Every structure is written in C-alpha cells, then in structure tokens.
Amino acid sequence: MPELPEVETVRAGLERHVAGRVIASAEVLHPRAIRRHVPGVEDFTGRLCGVKIEAARRRGKYLWLDLADGEAMLAHLGMSGQLLVQPEDTPAEKHLRARFRFADGGPELRFVDQRTFGGLALAELVEVDGTAVPNTIAHIARDPMDPLFDAALAVRLLRAKRTEVKRALLDQTLVSGVGNIYADEALWRSRLHWARPTERLTAKQAQAVLSAAAEVMAEALVAGGTSFDALYVNVNGQSGYFDRSLDAYGRVGEPCRRCGTPIRRDPFMNRSSFSCPRCQPKPRTRTR
C-alpha cells in the first residue's frame, strides 16, 4: 500500500509528466472516488475543464495539483490507489475511477483504485504556518521529509500524548506520512515496544523513534524512486524496498536481524503489529 515514499514517487512523476499541461476534459467513472468533493461529480468535472496544472505537491500521504485558477485537486491513494499517466488508447483498467484528458492530446491522467479507500476532491488553498495547503488537510502535520519539519516540536507533542507510542506515531496531526509499516520499522530500530506509554518516553527515546521513522522513509524513497523516468507512473506497493529491507513488518516467525529471536505479531487496532520480543520487550502494565 502506498505510504509516504510511494506517494512522493507519484508526486515526482506527476510533476514531470502533468505539470504545465491544460486539462481538456475530466470524467468520473465511479462516484465514490470523489465522495469527498461535496458539490458532486458535475461540479468536479466542470471546474477542471480548461484548467492548467501548475505543480504537483505533497504533505504526508496526501498529494495535490496546484491549478491555475488558484485552487487544488487533492488526492489520497488510500489502500490501493494509483495515479497513472497513460496513452489515450490504452485500454481502461478494471478499477479505473476517473480520467483526465489534456488539450495537447498527449498521455492522459488516470485514477485507478481497487478498494476505493482513496479519492479525489477540489479544495481551496489556505496558508498554514507559512505554507499553502488544501483547506481540507489543514490539520495534517508536516512530514519528516519536509524542509520545515520541526523535530523538537514533534518530540514535545509526542511526549504530551497520553496513549501508546505506536498510536501516537500514526496520528497524522503530530507527524504525517507514517503508516503501519514504517511505524513498526521505526519502533524496531529504536527498540521500543508498540504499547509503550508516551508519557514514559524519555526525550531521547522520542527523538530516536521520530528520527528512525524519517530514516526508514528516506531509505524507502531511494529504493523505490528508481522509476522516475518511466512514463508509466505506477504505485502498487511492490517497490523493491519491501522485498528486502524490512526488519519487522510482516516477518512473523522469522529471526530478528539483530538478535535472532523470532519476530512476533500482535493484534493492534484491527490490524497487526510486528516486533522483536527480545529487542522490544513489553512495557510494564500501565497504571492509569
């Protein structure tokens, strides 16, 4: 599933292949794909017709296209979303949800999404902390790859939480871009158990786990960013990074790369958490 490094790869592809072009027509093939665009399908397609795309931007797992009329087309890939740049005569994908044709007659932009957790919407741009962002994601924090990311602030916010450390890492208002995979990897690198109460984190531990999250995402971006030159801008969660570089996520029963102890899998928020029983010992039962 696309997380920050994959979304950044898509953003770079959009910047290269779509920025500077004028949308000739927009078509929505599945209304759920634009459910967050409250005014509806006709408003969405109508307002995009004839508009020039200025740039492709990203914050956390959200990305958006700056439009010449001053608004933005916001996209979230959800679990299974893809933004593809395809020649117009390419057959429609099975889960094609929306398509955008361009005035230059070149390759079109397609939104494909099997599970429809993702979606597109038009949004007004607002200034938050000196940066223009779509109003509907004004609450999303800067991600660790943002040049203006405030690490000291994130450490303070993390320690001010009253919850488990992994829940806090997944809180997009504290730091954005961290999903289940990178949360587990960051916790493994910093030798913290996912259920460690945030109020018991030392400043050093909080700083370490946030740094680890930034590092693992930066490494994933390098590993997954090899297809920037391809016209076919694809995100399918199958980047080489996942096959060879994960230390915890999905490795249940396999030996910890540090100590050899089999990795465990715990139920966590209707999904899974992977960790090393020895390197990441369970915290003492908390007393509320």
Place this chain on the structure above:
DNA sequence: CTTCAAACCTGTGGGC
C-alpha cells in the same frame, strides 16, 4: 478537549 473504535472497501488466500 482528548482518546478510542467502528465503518468504509474488495481481492487474496487459507481452511475445511
């Protein structure tokens, strides 16, 4: 105000 959990989706794969 903060924290928590259900709901939203559909394809895959294991078990029987």
Place this chain on the structure above:
DNA sequence: TGCCCACAGGTTTGAA
C-alpha cells in the same frame, strides 16, 4: 472443487 471468512489498513466520524 468451491465456499466462507479472516485479513490487509488510512481516514473519518461519532461516542465515551
């Protein structure tokens, strides 16, 4: 062979 169900998980929404 084929059916059923668990599982994958980011975000929103409403409850506590």
